[in-house]
Amino acid sequence: MSSEVVQQTGTPLRRDARERRTRLVAAAQQEFAVHGVDASLERIARDAGVAIGTLYRHFPTRLDLLSAAFEPRLQDFLDGADAALRVEDPWEGFVTYLENLFRVQAGDRGFNDFLSRRFPGNAETERVHDRMCDQIDEVLTRAQDAGRVRSDLARADIVNLIWSNGRMIDATSTTAPDAWRRQLHLMLDAYRAERAHPIAEPPMTDAQLYSAMVHLSRVDSA
Known part of the structure; x- marks a missing residue:
């Protein structure tokens, strides 16, 4: 650029x-x-x-300003995600990806919002979110193919974790700013293949996930 x-x-x-x-x-x-x-x-x-x-x-629209404001943090996140995909051990790559994701998320409430939502009609934010979803799929599939992550974990489960972690960050940012690390590693234990047991409720489909992220954007901006 x-x-x-x-x-x-x-x-x-x-x-x-x-x-x-x-x-x-x-x-x-x-x-x-x-x-x-x-x-x-x-x-x-x-x-x-x-x-x-x-x-x-x-900046004719709020999203134009968001894109400009978040560009450095977004590049930090995407570079860290790419580095995680280069980690030789698939489980360590998966852990590295999530630690990078939540490290960046924890430092900025606005970026946390940006990761959690979809903004249909804006090509640039859609491109960024599509790339993020591709990275989630890739790091997750690598770990699943290696037999390290439970096979029923899906992209939607990771986005659910982004949502829940975002709420935790809001609650603890001024009192225990690193509390998210404990929660993440508790969840990582639940994601291990050897800990898996059948779950009656299936993950959201990609279409359901997209709709939920759009709905969150509309509700929060109302």
């Missing part, structure tokens, strides 16, 4: 416009981290020292 910032038309921004954009992204990162993806855009504009109209000129 080029280091030169361009506006929506692809034209390079003037220096003063680049500075305003940089301030907006920095303010958005702080607000989203504390208040989640539904943080006040007016407050973000005010913290950046610009009018709300200036914010919308740079």
Whole structure:
């Protein structure tokens, strides 16, 4: 990705416009981290020292601003996920993937929201979520094929863990910020193939999971 910032038309921004954009992204990162993806855009504009109209000129939609604000953390997550897929031992790769996922999730409430939801109609966020789902499938399948992870574990079960872990992070972030690690490793024991026993309720289908993530987005932004 080029280091030169361009506006929506692809034209390079003037220096003063680049500075305003940089301030907006920095303010958005702080607000989203504390208040989640539904943080006040007016407050973000005010913290950046610009009018709300200036914010919308740079970022016509909330999702445009989210994408710009989360880009560094998102790249950190995706790079860590790719590294987990290169771990030779499939179980260790699976553990590494989840530890990386929840480490990044724990550091930013807004990014936690972003991981938990789907935003249909936005090609970039759909591309990112599709890549995340592909990575989950790959790291999970590797561990299952090696006989290390229970065979009935599905993508939806991992997303369920993202949802539950997100709630735990909200509750413990100021009092026990690393509490998620204990919960994750308790769940990892439940995921081991040798611990498996039949479960009457099947996992959600991919279609059900997608609908649930979209529903969560609509409910939380209402």
